[in-house]
Amino acid sequence: MPPHxxxxxxxxxxxxxCEPGGFFIDPPGPVPRAIITHAHADHARxxxxxxxASPETMALMDVRMGEGRSGAQRQVLPxxxxxxxxxxxxxxxxxxxxxGSAQVAMEWQGSRxxxxxxxxxxxxxxxxxxxPIACDVFVTEATFGLPVFRHPxxxxxxARLLDSVRLFPERTHVIGCYALGKCQRLIALLRxxxxxxxxxxxxxxxxxxxxxxxxxxxxxELRPATVAAKAELAGAIVLAPPxxxxxRWARRLADPVVCLAxxxxxxxxxxxxxxxxxxxxxxxxxxxxxxxxxxTEVDAPEIWVTHGREEALIHAAEQQGRRxxxxxxxxxxxxxxAGVEAVPGETALGGKVVA
Amino acid sequence: MIAFAELLERLTLTPGRLAxxxxxxxxxxxxxxxxRGIGLAALTGELAFDAAKPALIRQLAESRTxxxxxxxxYDYVGDLAETVALxxxxxxxxxxxxxxxxxxxxxxxTPKSELGALVAGWLDASPAPVRLAILKLITxxxxxxxxxxxxxxxxxxxxxxxxxxxDIEEVWHGLSPPYTELFxxxxxxxxKPDPAGAPVFRPPMLAHPLEVQDxxxxxxxxxxxxxxxxxxxxxxxxxxxxxxxxxxxxxxISAAFPEIVEAMTFDAVLDGELLVLRDGPDGVxxxxxxxxxxxxxxxxxxxxxxxxxxxxxxxxxxxxEADEDLRPLPFDxxxxxxxxxxxxxxxxxxxLSELIDVPDLPALSVLxxxxxxxxxxxxxLKRRDSPYVPGRPKGLWWKWKRDPLTIDAVLxxxxxxxxxxxxxxxxxxxxxxxxxxxxxxxxxxxxxAYSGFTDAELAMLDRWIRNHTTARFGPVRxxxxxxxxxxxxxxxxxxAQRSTRHKSGVALRFPRVSRLRTDKPPAExxxxxxxxxLLEGEATIAI
Ligand SMILES: [Zn+2]
Ligand SMILES: [Zn+2]
Numbered sequence: 001m002p003p004h005x006x007x008x009x010x011x012x013x014x015x016x017x018c019e020p021g022g023f024f025i026d027p028p029g030p031v032p033r034a035i036i037t038h039a040h041a042d043h044a045r046x047x048x049x050x051x052x053a054s055p056e057t058m059a060l061m062d063v064r065m066g067e068g069r070s071g072a073q074r075q076v077l078p079x080x081x082x083x084x085x086x087x088x089x090x091x092x093x094x095x096x097x098x099x100g101s102a103q104v105a106m107e108w109q110g111s112r113x114x115x116x117x118x119x120x121x122x123x124x125x126x127x128x129x130x131x132p133i134a135c136d137v138f139v140t141e142a143t144f145g146l147p148v149f150r151h152p153x154x155x156x157x158x159a160r161l162l163d164s165v166r167l168f169p170e171r172t173h174v175i176g177c178y179a180l181g182k183c184q185r186l187i188a189l190l191r192x193x194x195x196x197x198x199x200x201x202x203x204x205x206x207x208x209x210x211x212x213x214x215x216x217x218x219x220x221e222l223r224p225a226t227v228a229a230k231a232e233l234a235g236a237i238v239l240a241p242p243x244x245x246x247x248r249w250a251r252r253l254a255d256p257v258v259c260l261a262x263x264x265x266x267x268x269x270x271x272x273x274x275x276x277x278x279x280x281x282x283x284x285x286x287x288x289x290x291x292x293x294x295x296t297e298v299d300a301p302e303i304w305v306t307h308g309r310e311e312a313l314i315h316a317a318e319q320q321g322r323r324x325x326x327x328x329x330x331x332x333x334x335x336x337x338a339g340v341e342a343v344p345g346e347t348a349l350g351g352k353v354v355a
Numbered sequence: 356m357i358a359f360a361e362l363l364e365r366l367t368l369t370p371g372r373l374a375x376x377x378x379x380x381x382x383x384x385x386x387x388x389x390x391r392g393i394g395l396a397a398l399t400g401e402l403a404f405d406a407a408k409p410a411l412i413r414q415l416a417e418s419r420t421x422x423x424x425x426x427x428x429y430d431y432v433g434d435l436a437e438t439v440a441l442x443x444x445x446x447x448x449x450x451x452x453x454x455x456x457x458x459x460x461x462x463x464x465t466p467k468s469e470l471g472a473l474v475a476g477w478l479d480a481s482p483a484p485v486r487l488a489i490l491k492l493i494t495x496x497x498x499x500x501x502x503x504x505x506x507x508x509x510x511x512x513x514x515x516x517x518x519x520x521x522d523i524e525e526v527w528h529g530l531s532p533p534y535t536e537l538f539x540x541x542x543x544x545x546x547k548p549d550p551a552g553a554p555v556f557r558p559p560m561l562a563h564p565l566e567v568q569d570x571x572x573x574x575x576x577x578x579x580x581x582x583x584x585x586x587x588x589x590x591x592x593x594x595x596x597x598x599x600x601x602x603x604x605x606x607x608i609s610a611a612f613p614e615i616v617e618a619m620t621f622d623a624v625l626d627g628e629l630l631v632l633r634d635g636p637d638g639v640x641x642x643x644x645x646x647x648x649x650x651x652x653x654x655x656x657x658x659x660x661x662x663x664x665x666x667x668x669x670x671x672x673x674x675x676e677a678d679e680d681l682r683p684l685p686f687d688x689x690x691x692x693x694x695x696x697x698x699x700x701x702x703x704x705x706x707l708s709e710l711i712d713v714p715d716l717p718a719l720s721v722l723x724x725x726x727x728x729x730x731x732x733x734x735x736l737k738r739r740d741s742p743y744v745p746g747r748p749k750g751l752w753w754k755w756k757r758d759p760l761t762i763d764a765v766l767x768x769x770x771x772x773x774x775x776x777x778x779x780x781x782x783x784x785x786x787x788x789x790x791x792x793x794x795x796x797x798x799x800x801x802x803x804a805y806s807g808f809t810d811a812e813l814a815m816l817d818r819w820i821r822n823h824t825t826a827r828f829g830p831v832r833x834x835x836x837x838x839x840x841x842x843x844x845x846x847x848x849x850x851a852q853r854s855t856r857h858k859s860g861v862a863l864r865f866p867r868v869s870r871l872r873t874d875k876p877p878a879e880x881x882x883x884x885x886x887x888x889l890l891e892g893e894a895t896i897a898i
Contacts, residue, residue, distance in 0.1 A: 147428055148438060152482065266441060267431075271368055279368070
């Protein structure tokens, strides 16, 4: 009988650890050997010994942290190409979260566990879609693990934004969006929805957009917002990190309509509390229905939840007849939830650090 | 219903007045009758259903959701209707979302026992924003921050400039949902609706604040003065079609003041001040505004409140006597009509505002400076030949408020403003020193100010607040405040009132920042005693 994944995939203070393979997955601090699911700040920290990630994630980590800062030895592994690390067969599979995001599949002595990282199930023109893998243990996130979170079709949200731009042609629509993934997806959605004019960017978003374009994701005409004249910004669409949209930076804009693209915007009180005039419910995380459907699809008898609202998802898993377990890994936050308050010391590219 | 739901969401989250008007205008332009009129009624508070209550919504939730997940979700969202709207399981049903008219009609006519199934069917056919709009409509929780006035301005824009918001005001209270004749008139497809004797509101005439430069050039012989009483300005409309008491903003406040409505046994439209009036040894005494506030806080008063805070009207003007529109007449002529009518009708709970002759500026100044009673806000100057013109026409009526009182207070907390000010800390909580046992002193908050400063002062305060934040509570920043640390604001206000709701025991009326006292160390800011003494000297005056 194959060993239960509990015996070889463990939660240590340093993070989720594959013992026979000798590697951590998305550890919150530097470790000798790490596999990184995707380049968001709460999953990809600098300064590891050896780092393994998809080629796109590696490139994005270089942009975010600086060339070669992710680890001393860096190895890229394309999707679907298994390698063996000390007897553990490992491969990456698309997670549909952001460009390069991967699930980490591991097999040891006939037992298989899959760590999803962050993921979503709906189509995204800027990254490959999630591919489910049957397994014995599925390690999932649960950022939006409550049934109140159901993301509407993202293209419809982009259309709502364009509708508002038509209604308020003199005002700047400034949209708070996370620099990596959300920003580029939003641009692609606006293009799909028919906006072919320029899109203005806060300086913090530019390097990652350029990186996406280098990797073959066309984003259309982008202009820096910071140097644009106020008159040019009337009627413009400006993308900026959430921390900038209601702060001093935004004063340059023409009577801005403050928007935020985030799954949290589903709850109106959250939008109101943050002073968001036009909430756009667009998320790169699975919503409640997607989480539940994914559990059914991968059909693992056991579900481990890394972070988020684990109690509700475990409750749902148990109702499907699966065993649920909360890992309560620390260090993961939702990149959107950095909020619109400027956080002192927050870097332009980094997300929030949640203890 | 989809357009209405989107409108609701945007109105709830939009701080700007012009943006609200644009959103409303587009809704009225693009939605067909009768849905746009029903939407208008819902937004202006004209719809109420009593059959459906939160209990029904709870039942619906229990029938369709897992109780454990519901409890966690409710806990997270914090609002029953929103929780149910968001977590309602989505089914593919072969039906469009209901029309607003359909929802409103069905809610009014469906027996209570069938309501659950009806609402569940609507929720099945609707996306989340529509579900929320339906549930909010049912529970009467449509608070979107769009005043009736804003809706009327948006409606007026439909006419392309032919019809003003004040014109709509004149017919408004004679109309009822879904307002198809109103829309027909606005769009040039129909005549102006005829209120036909209904007790409609007439837009009031307002006064301009008198500036120093005006004082020197006024021709005093052409003016007459009246006290400006510190109550609320009201319009009494009594016609064969009904009786209404309206606030200055056209809100129907009849239910809150039944004794006034009862006394309106005449056919006339009158302009006056609503005051708490008590009999004193030397005549009627006007109570301070705080007393009236007790009544304003209530939708319907108890008998005890009516006894404790008896209200009356001090009459200023007469707009109609029976069917005759007096508004084109000069003030003097209207005043004579008012006096003659008053002598004949002798209405209960009403008296006439006293006219005061002001031969010149010195006489006026003496008069104004002598008015220290808390119930007098200042003086009104009315040109003797002025017709009654809606709005704030220049040069006809002036108000000269007495000098505000001021205190030097210490800034304690700051909060971001709204709309254009959302990136600025522009709402300030300030405090005064209070002596503790043992002789030390602490700052106690006494009020909040949002205005009075220049843009440059706002920028300076914003910078200062960001650099001197000591703690954060959600959107609120606590700033450095102590004997040696902090910033002193000179706060102007119109009156001080006793308050049990404030820790300091005092509430200020119309506080605003009049100056930044960067020259003054916080330790030298004022003591709370100064306000307490003001309260003690607030004796009401007899006239
Ligand atoms: Zn992520
Ligand atoms: Zn994450």
